[in-house]
Amino acid sequence: MPESRQPARAQLALAFDFGLRRIGVACGDTLSRHASALNAVSVGPNGSPWEQVHCLIREWQPAFFVVGIPYNVDGSENVMTNAARSFANELVQRYSLDVHLVDERYSSLEASSRLREARASGIIKRRVVKSDIDAVAACVILERWFIEGI
Numbered sequence: 001m002p003e004s005r006q007p008a009r010a011q012l013a014l015a016f017d018f019g020l021r022r023i024g025v026a027c028g029d030t031l032s033r034h035a036s037a038l039n040a041v042s043v044g045p046n047g048s049p050w051e052q053v054h055c056l057i058r059e060w061q062p063a064f065f066v067v068g069i070p071y072n073v074d075g076s077e078n079v080m081t082n083a084a085r086s087f088a089n090e091l092v093q094r095y096s097l098d099v100h101l102v103d104e105r106y107s108s109l110e111a112s113s114r115l116r117e118a119r120a121s122g123i124i125k126r127r128v129v130k131s132d133i134d135a136v137a138a139c140v141i142l143e144r145w146f147i148e149g150i
Contacts, residue, residue: 011063014056015142016091017107017134018067018084023049024111024134027060028142035142040131050094057095065091066149068104068141102145104137111136 010031017024021043028035041052067088070080088099111133118124 012060013064013066013142013145014060014062015066015138015145016068016087017104017137017141018070018080018087019043019134020080020083022131022134023053023087024131024136024138025053025056026135026138026142027062028139028146030146033143033146035139035146037132037135037139040134050090053091054094062097064098064100065095066100066102066142066145067091068107068138069101070104073105100145100149102141102149104141104144107137107140107144108133110140114140 008031010029012027012029015026015028015035017026022040023043024040025038026035027038038056041049041056043049065088067084069084069088070078072078084104085101088101091097091099112128114136115124115128115132119128
C-alpha cells in the first residue's frame with residue numbers, strides 16, 4: 001500500500017532587520033513562501049525593543065524567527081554583525097524558538113528600490129520613511145531565507 005503523505009503545514013515566521021535605532025519586522029509562511037512587511041520596532045532610549053517585539057510575537061505566534069546578519073561587502077564581520085547575533089541569541093533565550101540567520105547585505109538597498117518603484121507607480125501615496133525601508137528590508141531577508149533556507 002502506498003505511503004500516505006500529509007499535506008505540508010504552513011509555519012509562520014517573523015523576520016527581523018536589526019538596527020540600533022529601529023528593527024524592521026516582516027512575516028511570512030513556509031507554505032506560500034510569501035513575505036509581508038509589518039512595521040519597524042523602535043529601539044527606545046534605554047536601548048530595549050523587547051516590549052514591542054513581545055507584542056508582535058504574542059500577536060503573530062511565529063514558529064521560528066529569521067534574523068538578517070550584516071556583513072561588510074567583502075563578507076567580513078563588523079560591529080553590527082555581533083550586535084545582530086546578540087539580538088538573535090536573545091530571541092532564542094526569551095522565546096525558545098529556532099532562529100535562522102541570513103546574510104542581509106544589500107537588503108536595505110533592495111527595499112529602497114522596491115519602495116521607490118511602488119511610489120512611482122502610485123501603489124504608495126505617502127512619503128516613504130526610514131521605518132518603511134526597515135520593514136521592507138526584513139521582508140527581503142525573509143524572502144532570501146525562503147529561497148535559501150528551506
